[in-house]
Amino acid sequence: MTKKNDDVPAVVNWHNDSYPFVCVLMLSDTSNMIGGETLIKTPSGDIIAAEGPAKGKATVLQGRILTHLASIPIGYTERITSVTSYRAKDPLVNDGSVLKTVKPEVNYGSNFNVFYPEWIGYRMEIFSERALHIKNVFEKSLNKKETFDKEKAFKMLKDMEDYLSHTWKEMEVSDKEWECYKSKLNI
Incomplete structure (x- = not known):
């Protein structure tokens, strides 16, 4: 699926993650779900969907670089995922981590x-x-x-x-x- 309109109903709106890489693991049962994909905005403005979400399946993204969102599934009450952050193992590789979306002053749940x-x-x-x-x-x-x-x-x-x-x-x-x-x- 490729489209241009970025006005997509979302659980989490368009954003870049704070860390270089993220793994988004689907925890919800998606057998009756329509939509709910992780959508990625390309540099040209096209929007592509990561392969259809399924319980136990994961999508790995360069979350710090790729603008993406978690779309709302149609006719479903939940979209539960687990997101884990990663960086390159080599300490000499640039670590572009930022705190803009996770610092306690922004993300009220942080201590x-x-x-x-x-x-x-x-x-x-x-x-x-x-x-x-x-x-x-x-x-x-x-x-x-x-x-x-x-x-x-x-x-x-x-x-x-x-x-x-x-x-x-x-x-x-x-x-x-x-x-x-x-x-x-x-x-």
Whole structure:
């Protein structure tokens, strides 16, 4: 199915996920369901449906990149899925994770005292693996008595600085997010 009209009744409207990859597992019995697919918007604006949902079937998406939605099934009262987030195993691969849809100030069900320490732990694990990689690269060049590549070192360290600053900047709350959070609390 390919169409252009993006005005589709949805359980979750058009969005990009906060994490690089997601796996959407259908938990509802879909034997009598019409619709309920995950719809994906292509760069040209076409809308395509992931293969028909069936209980126990999963769709893996580059959720951070692909704009998608969960369509409402016709004549059915539920569309229950489990969504699990993933990133590349290699710590040197860019991790474009953001918190725009999941930070506690936006997603009212999240708990600050759990969510942010987990985010920091996740990011610092990758940071540590990257730091170890940099250390190993330059120890090997020293052992091989190679000329020190200052530009390479600067680039690697600048990337680390950017990664670290992205970690805390994602935790910042905009005025709009703060107002949204306060309105949910009736403050």
